[in-house]
Amino acid sequence: MHCVQKITDNIYWVGGNDRRLERFENMFPIPDGVCYNSYLILDEKTCLMDTVDTAISRLFIENITHVLNGRDLDYLVINHMEPDHCANIEELVRRYPNIKIVGNKKTFQFIGQFYDFDYCNNSHEVKDCEMLNLGRHNLKFMAMPMIHWPEVMFTYEETEKILFSADAFGTFGAMAGNIFADETDFEHHYLGESRRYYSNIVGKYGNQVQGALKKLSSYDIRMICPLHGPIWRENAEYFIGKYDKWSRYEPEKNGVVLVYASMYGNTENIINVIANKLAQKGVKDMRMYDISKTHPSYIIADIWKYSHVVFGSVTYNNGLYYGMESLLNEIKALNLQNRKVGLVGNGTWSPQAIKVMKEILCTMKNMEVVGTPFEMTSSMKDNEEEIVDRFVEDFYSSIS
Numbered sequence: 001m002h003c004v005q006k007i008t009d010n011i012y013w014v015g016g017n018d019r020r021l022e023r024f025e026n027m028f029p030i031p032d033g034v035c036y037n038s039y040l041i042l043d044e045k046t047c048l049m050d051t052v053d054t055a056i057s058r059l060f061i062e063n064i065t066h067v068l069n070g071r072d073l074d075y076l077v078i079n080h081m082e083p084d085h086c087a088n089i090e091e092l093v094r095r096y097p098n099i100k101i102v103g104n105k106k107t108f109q110f111i112g113q114f115y116d117f118d119y120c121n122n123s124h125e126v127k128d129c130e131m132l133n134l135g136r137h138n139l140k141f142m143a144m145p146m147i148h149w150p151e152v153m154f155t156y157e158e159t160e161k162i163l164f165s166a167d168a169f170g171t172f173g174a175m176a177g178n179i180f181a182d183e184t185d186f187e188h189h190y191l192g193e194s195r196r197y198y199s200n201i202v203g204k205y206g207n208q209v210q211g212a213l214k215k216l217s218s219y220d221i222r223m224i225c226p227l228h229g230p231i232w233r234e235n236a237e238y239f240i241g242k243y244d245k246w247s248r249y250e251p252e253k254n255g256v257v258l259v260y261a262s263m264y265g266n267t268e269n270i271i272n273v274i275a276n277k278l279a280q281k282g283v284k285d286m287r288m289y290d291i292s293k294t295h296p297s298y299i300i301a302d303i304w305k306y307s308h309v310v311f312g313s314v315t316y317n318n319g320l321y322y323g324m325e326s327l328l329n330e331i332k333a334l335n336l337q338n339r340k341v342g343l344v345g346n347g348t349w350s351p352q353a354i355k356v357m358k359e360i361l362c363t364m365k366n367m368e369v370v371g372t373p374f375e376m377t378s379s380m381k382d383n384e385e386e387i388v389d390r391f392v393e394d395f396y397s398s399i400s
């Protein structure tokens with residue numbers, strides 16, 4: 001049975017949800033599932049905006065067959081060639097042999113790399129700012145390279161002023177019938193997952209996102225239709241504002257995330273001591289994570305949100321504990337910047353953790369190590385409390 005919704009008089013949402021997938025990109029846990037959006041425009045010409053993941057192909061074909069109601073499919077616009085959105089191109093060409101696939105040079109390069117069907121007679125290559133008229137609707141294709149792949153385009157529909165934004169403004173989390181953000185409690189239900197999606201998947205490309213926001217600022221946008229998550233038809237400025245902050249690498253909130261790598265609980269203990277002391281000074285809403293317990297994507301999302309981080313790690317193999325090293329290298333790869341950092345290291349002999357953490361942090365932009373890193377030997381002793389108090393005082397001063 002088809003499962004579609006109208007988003008305007010002649011445009012339909014024909015996507016679907018996947019609540020069975022364990023990990024998005026086989027990497028990120030998605031306990032709330034994910035949705036794959038696709039949109040079908042009915043005009044003198046019919047036009048589909050992207051396809052979906054193989055997981056929901058059957059429903060997707062039912063959806064577009066129902067909406068087309070016997071009509072041919074004239075165009076398929078590929079805004080993004082990652083397989084979670086383009087898994088059905090070959091099937092559509094088979095079903096609608098007259099279809100024109102609209103993409104740029106890189107789009108067609110990637111179709112050739114991923115798939116083995118002949119699309120030569122079906123390709124319609126476009127350049128940045130090129131237009132396509134469907135009748136009443138006019139599509140303008142905007143190149144948005146590296147948000148987050150090089151072939152990415154946004155498509156702006158001029159008549160109804162709708163932006164089809166590829167992965168941008170998307171989120172993890174399936175949709176429960178309410179496909180518009182204004183029909184959901186977005187802040188509570190989706191904001192955390194959209195931050196996790198942004199920081200881990202798009203986060204590296206802050207400059208490109210800033211460029212895109214600048215480009216879009218001259219357009220009158222009444223609706224944003226992303227490839228994942230709810231559609232924005234009201235108060236889109238709210239989410240655009242989040243994207244602006246995230247892509248500037250500016251924290252949303254003055255606050256502290258504490259992350260530890262601890263083998264026998266001694267490093268965990270000192271991080272708890274520091275958190276207690278910060279709480280007693282009045283720091284609220286802190287977040288604490290055991291690197292071996294929580295998937296790094298959640299930790300990264302909170303580091304994106306808050307202004308301060310304390311990293312505490314044991315020494316391992318004369319270097320850094322694997323999970324902590326991996327987290328630090330990942331936030332470096334994602335280009336995270338502008339945070340204040342406290343460091344705690346532990347080693348029973350030849351401690352190395354602080355040295356390696358500093359080496360990684362000093363290659364990042366504007367990551368300021370606050371106070372004197374606290375280095376302990378195996379476990380914290382009462383006579384070291386004064387040193388910890390000094391560390392906490394310095395760290396606290398940098399928050400307030």
Ligand code: FEO
Nearest residue numbers: 080082084167227
């Ligand atoms: Fe949703 Fe970049 O794919």
